[in-house]
Amino acid sequence: MEISDNTIERVCKVFGYLEYLEQVGCEYISSKNLAKYIGTTEYTVRKDISLIGVTGYDRKGYPVSRFKRELGEKLDLSKEKSACIAGLGRIGSAILDYEEFREDGFNIIAGFDTNINKLERIRTKIEVYPVSCMENIIKQKGIELGIIAVPTGSAQNTAERLISAGIKGILNFAPVKLEIPEGIIYLDMDLTNSLRFISAKLATQTRKLKGGNDV
Amino acid sequence: MEISDNTIERVCKVFGYLEYLEQVGCEYISSKNLAKYIGTTEYTVRKDISLIGVTGYDRKGYPVSRFKRELGEKLDLSKEKSACIAGLGRIGSAILDYEEFREDGFNIIAGFDTNINKLERIRTKIEVYPVSCMENIIKQKGIELGIIAVPTGSAQNTAERLISAGIKGILNFAPVKLEIPEGIIYLDMDLTNSLRFISAKLATQTRKLKGGNDV
DNA sequence: GGGTGTGAAGATTTTCACAGCA
């Protein structure tokens, strides 16, 4: 049985909400309230959870801590995961800043850049290295995820180096589609395409309100 | 007839590829090659295009320029759109940098921040203003899209100000889910959730390879 | 009453088969 991307995306959102609920001390949460938060129906939430294979929660809703723990185990989100950033330009270092103080299960523990001078200037708690050390450091520290924030022209090459060092998951901020082999999970964070999506959705939605456009 | 988000997302990717193809001087492209690029099947590409309502391209594939123009009209991606950024911290200014030199149909023409001192230091060609001017500037310049890059605690309030100024589409970089009214299109760029998705997908995929986990 | 879990029904999306064009 194959779990769909939509299901995975929704349960990840559920997991994020559970982290919040645990922090604020909420003990139980119903499928109805989960659904409201992540923007779907209670049926879909229950079905998703059932598909993931986490069950046995009768009566008063899902007990937040236990549910989070069990869901996290199935999704491999329970233990901290380490990540690295390739490219410490403005985007790369903004991401570092952004993640450095968050408590969300991901640890960015290394950064790489070709510009050695830049490395000296970066004021951050994570360790930064020249790109030539990438393979070694990733293997040595057992880093699992890679974030690409290099210029467009170097993105494909960077991806290949990350993969050959053993990275299995890649998040790409460079505005280019990468050629990635089977088995590696790869996601684009493409600002332009997101803006396109918003515009296009606005356009098709408006068209519908106007009563259909000769279609 | 309602066009699904998946279809919109795919045709947006097609549109982005067409921009590239036009730049490199490619004249014709087939549904098969579009499919290969965006990672789907040729049937889906043709069906999507048909659903959007752009037809009449027989024989040797889609003529890039004409096809891009007609698709762009349907999706409202033909004319340049203006956007603004709320929050000029590290993420906000990284986005400015990133977009300033790109030629992709979106123009970030204003930035807002509460910290007046910061405004003086920002070295960019776009105009930056204190948040108090937000409503006026957006209305005056007819800005259509808003990018939220403020700290988590101010994100909801910022969204409300953008919407009351007339913004219809919002891209949110703050790691919090916003409460947004019907009719406004809203998309999260959530780094943590993207990393979760990659981890979870890796986990479910691996599980499958191992032969199923008692499900 | 309020809640979960799940098979079956219903709706939607994707795939396919093939008409039609040059």
Place this chain on the structure above:
DNA sequence: TGCTGTGAAAATCTTCACACCC
């Protein structure tokens, strides 16, 4: 032959109905 465009079939996803529990 190589391609688009689309109705119909197949596959998938979502919703529902209801068993079961407190």
